[in-house]
Each structure stands twice: as structure tokens, then as C-alpha cells.
Amino acid sequence: xxxxxxxxxxxxKAVGSPLSLGCTIKGKSSPNLYWYWQATGGTLQQLFYSIxxxxxxxxxxxxxxxxxxxxxxxxLSTEKLLLSHSGFYLCAWSLAxxxxxxxxxxxxxxxxxx
Amino acid sequence: GQGVExxxxxxxxxxxxxxxNCTYSxxxxxxxxxxxxxxxxxxVFLSYVVLDGLKDxxxxxxxxxxxxxxxxxxxxxxxxxDSASYLCAVRDSNYQLIxxxxxxxxxxx
Numbered sequence: 001x002x003x004x005x006x007x008x009x010x011x012x013k014a015v016g017s018p019l020s021l022g023c024t025i026k027g028k029s030s031p032n033l034y035w036y037w038q039a040t041g042g043t044l045q046q047l048f049y050s051i052x053x054x055x056x057x058x059x060x061x062x063x064x065x066x067x068x069x070x071x072x073x074x075x076l077s078t079e080k081l082l083l084s085h086s087g088f089y090l091c092a093w094s095l096a097x098x099x100x101x102x103x104x105x106x107x108x109x110x111x112x113x114x
Numbered sequence: 115g116q117g118v119e120x121x122x123x124x125x126x127x128x129x130x131x132x133x134x135n136c137t138y139s140x141x142x143x144x145x146x147x148x149x150x151x152x153x154x155x156x157x158v159f160l161s162y163v164v165l166d167g168l169k170d171x172x173x174x175x176x177x178x179x180x181x182x183x184x185x186x187x188x189x190x191x192x193x194x195x196d197s198a199s200y201l202c203a204v205r206d207s208n209y210q211l212i213x214x215x216x217x218x219x220x221x222x223x
Contacts, residue, residue, distance in 0.1 A: 043213055043216070
């Protein structure tokens, strides 16, 4: 069975500090991977997606960057956090060949920037 | 421009039904999905439709009318635990998902 795990579950960080959020998928080879951001009560906003190791496409950057160093790992990071980075970050995967729109989400990482 | 619209809130009563509406205007159409999202949790996939008509999946049914850019999610025999936000997402011609802002369903006893 496929599992997706995000870390950390929650973070409280200061403005201007760095951030790294991670996501690992087990049990699925070469999935499509996605990073989403959701403000409290807001709409899901796709940030990045990756269809293969080493390749990441930006949809909306928001002063963030993403990398896929391994087939099963997706990292979201920034050197300097802004207040506007607060929210819920979700990693998701989908089948590489599937067009059904089914995304499998991780548990999410709640980020509070003070 | 592209957009997916949903009412912000919907109230219903336990044991009855609720219909969550979604209207969309996108460049192309490659299917529409519904997700359930509980407070503070990740969305969970419920249904995917690409052809017109009603798709019955028991507790959840989904209707699509591509000519009208309209879909609804029908929940029957509502339980209190069905209280959640329901998100509609449309896949456009580039296979990008365009998300609605979600409908918060409140179910009263």
C-alpha cells in the first residue's frame, strides 16, 4: 500500500528565518508530486509539481522553492520566511499516467510565521 | 478567466440530504473531482466525473453537465460526521487542477 508522510506536522517560525518542509512517498514508483498551500479558510493553491527526479515546475512561487532529490522525496524550502507564508502546506501524489484527477494528500504541515 | 465557484456555506439536517453545487468556466475540460476536507486535515478524494449525467456511489452521488459548466455532489442520509468542507476541482485542457474555494457543510441534529 502507498503511504505519504509529511514533516514536520507543525512549525512556528520567525519572519526572516529559513524553512524546509519534507514529503516522502512509499510504495509507488515514479509518482507525480505536488506542493499545495492553503491559507486558513482559503482555496488550495498549487505551488509546484514534479513528474520526475530533479525536475520541478513552478506554478506559483510565493518566494518558495522546491526540489525532488529522490524519486520518493519532495522538499519545499525558503531562505527567508514572510508573514504571508503562514498556512497549511500539503504534499500530494498522483499516478504518472492517470488523468482522473485523483490526488492523494499527506497529512499536511501547519506553518505559523510570527 | 478560469474559475471554479462554490457557495461558501450550506446547512442541512441529519437524516436528510444536501446538494453541494459547483459551477466552472475553464479553458477545456478533462474531468471534475470532489474532495472532502475536515477542519485542519488534508482533502480526501470522493469522486471523479468526466461524462454528463449522474454517478451514484451510494452515500455520495455526483452529477455533471458539461454544456452548463455545472456539477453537484449529493449526500444522502446525512450524518453529523458528514460536516466538512467539500471541494470541487476541474482539470483543464493542460491537465491542471483548478480548485473551488470549498463549501462548508453544516449538519444540524
